[in-house]
Amino acid sequence: MVEDVIKIFPRHTWSGIFLGEIMVTFETLISHKDKIGIVGLGYVGLPLAVHMSYYFDVIGYDKKTDRIEELKSGIDRTMEILPEILKNANIHYTDQEEDLKKCRFIIVAVPTPIDKHRNPDLYPLQSASDIVGRNMERGTCIVFESTVYPGVTEEVCLPILEEKSGMKLGQDFTIGYSPERINPGDKVHTLEKIIKVVSGSDHETAKLIQKVYGKVVKAGIHVASSIKVAEAAKVIENTQRDLNIALMNELAMIFHKIGIDTHEVLAASSTKWNFLNFTPGLVGGHCIGVDPYYLTFKAQFLGYRPEIILAGRRINDGMGKYIAEKTVKLLIKAGKQVQGAKIAVLGITFKENVPDLRNTKVIDIINELQDYGAKVLLHDPIADKNEARKYYGVELLNIEEINHVDAVILAVIHNYYRELGFSKIANMCMNDVKPIVIDVKAAFNLPDVDKNSITYWRL
16 A cells, blocks of 8 residues: 555655645545634735635734734725625634644745845745744645745745754645735736636645635636746746736837827727737836746846846836936926926826835836926825835825926826816816826826817826
């Protein structure tokens, strides 16, 4: 019998499966004998915890005490979970890492940012691995969801788990990787409607992870052949999108020199059945603007310099400066003094209808305008004022405080601004001069704008 097991599984994994009675199984989870732990309750972890709680006993851990207290009070500052859903979710929220000892299936969903040199910052993931390692019980399965370059789970996280726990992979615990596919602010493509990629350190672990996620994700499960394949699949999803947007941004800059409207060109091109419908814009946030650097870091470590990926990153990272410079040129053309000019910037979050400020590229517009000596008046209806001050040193004003400005930059098209309407946005400018409106995401169509009385520009 033992020989049969050895033939099926690699030597480093079969012994854990042979000790079947101590390993977590789908049956022990679905029967509530064992619990699922979620480490990190942000944009990824909280929706996952809520959906898992419909079928399993869930412990939600986050080291931020204020986050735990908010969730216990039914408040989700990320705005991903509706209050009534959050209130009815059967989750035990905790900031006590020892509570993870009660869990036999642990999912790590912490951020993976980049540092100021645009290199991967693995500290949050390493810290989470440290916490899990010193609190996991024998027979536990640990699944990572954080976006990483291929190899991080097995080369960075696994050694920490083994060191802190004193246990060995395949003998005492198993691991897996299942990339998150949460799209913040998207109420259509929600967790249960997006195919989930899963992988495991051995065949039996992959099957377990497939069953657990399969209970929640109705769209289907794709089992990758290895953890590295699953890691790579995630990181290229956002790299591909980043490159497509970079192409649109470069085309927009070319078309503006030619003197034609980018969105009119895209409307014509999109009549072809296989045209990819991307649009130009700022690329920030904790996914698309970050993930490509994880892949290029790994590539350069291995001695290969990626040209196309880095070229796309350079274009997208430069769009804030480009928009600021275009605003300055329009001010000069209108006969306005740039130094001391009052410019309203509407929206600072990285994406519409999402309060997340991480890696927002709107700050590049603000910094560039301030370098020209302009005074920036900033408003965002859903961003946290304290976070804006803490992370970027900027003050968010009330909408009533923004008036008699020299130009308005509509940087993030929150629903609030759509409802406010173009006329009210344009009227923030001085009444006795021709308003200048920069519409970064082309929220308003040109036919709706009186070209004779308003200077209107869109990317």
